[in-house]
Amino acid sequence: MADASLTQGTLAGLAALIRAKKVSPVEVVEAHIARIEALEPRLNAFITRTFDAARATAKQAEAEIAAGGYRGPLHGVPIAFKDLYWTKGVRTTSGSTVTGDFVPDEDATVVRLLAEAGAVSLGKTNMVEYAYGGTEHNEAYGPPCNPWDTGRITGGSSSGSAAAVASGEAAMALGSDTAGSIRGPASLCGLVGHKPTYGLVSRHGASPLSWSQDHVGPLTRTVEDAALTLDVIAGHDPLDPASADAPRVDYASALAGGVKGMRIGVPSNHVWASTHPEVRAAFEAALAVLEGEGASVEWVEVPGLDEISAAQVTITLAEATAFHRERIRQHPEMFHPGVRRRIETGLFLPAHAYVQAQRVRSWMEGNWAQAFSRFDLLATPTTPLAAPPFGASAVDSADGPVTTREIVRLTRLFNPNGLPACSVPCGFSGEGMPFGLQLVGRRFDDALVLRAAHAYEQAAGWHTRRPAL
């Protein structure tokens, strides 16, 4: 009989139990498989399950650990991959039937690194088709449902990864983030989602949406779990042309230290144009917690947020259409209608607009530098609203309707320039749905971002809540 309690803790907690040999990886993996089999009819978080391989890997881990060969905190821990990461011999659909039969002959670099760390993959998680959207259902494989209310969306595009971790089906799942596809689902499902600095984590073997804005990162239940994962997946990869040869950092060890003396800037512009009042109230309460922990908070106008938001959309249009051009011509009817229209819209983007968007990215560097000369971090809500019901185009609020297409409005700001950004749970709506606080730092200052997120998380305590499934 599988021990269901093993699915309710954290990655770090499981690691401690496994390391102390109080529980074996086989027991842990069996508990998660039982959880998946029980919940999947309601959640639909997975496209492909790899239970036979998981059981074999768990047995191997059990034997290695018994023989004194403990590899580290990921050893024997059950995880999952968004289904755009290449997995050797296991189909990788990218959430589409167009490439539904694609079976890679190699692993993505991050898949390989996590396997070498001893993690046990339970399978491939559902996602918005080709990661191109923040809210769309997946018509080909069915929509993943939010564990906090299965009548609501998880957010996208790492939708299945969020559902799997929030429900206890996996201790960690990798997502990818071009406009907010890690942070948005984390916010809407009560999780931590970290978008690392561009270049810190290899994109090799991650099917692209927008080469210059795609980021690889984890969704977890705590900041510590995200840091433990980043410790494994960060590092230079010659197979990724954008990979940076940055100094090695122990992110988990760098979590201690709190926020005392940190200077946090809050953009007074752009962010508040259409944000649900419940989200704003929770965000302001989170700022008070950070101040209580010793940080200083100041509201400030950050020039260029409207422009960088438009540039992010323009760059995505150009790069995504370039990548999918042949597929959309050959199989337009096989795409989700919304994804299809976005890709086809890019066919009509003037060339100069793509270059101009890249000039805006260049110009914005100065604005970020100015902001980070005054502040260690920037803070915003992660999403302007909590998870809406399936099919809703807007959510009512005391300030008027907030449209669901706004879901990535606050996250996409930080993709064109590759800034590290972490979403951490910061409260719940009146309907019991979570939302997140977004903390953003200078490039390659992921350790500071995670340290502040950890300090907030531990002071606020929202991360201990679990959905009643």
Next chain:
Amino acid sequence: MPDLSRDDFAVLAAQAGFRPDDPHLDELYRDVVGMLARLPIIEAVANGETEPAPAPGQGV
């Protein structure tokens, strides 16, 4: 490219390989017009000597 007319869009669509009777074109036209309407915001800044940044950390 301000005020793209439906007729001009049809010409561009044909060049892009769409059939003129494709029922999907009306919806696509609305999206394309919406996209073009957003471009002035990026055309108003980053002029002069600013070079494009093909990826984060490049350019300036």
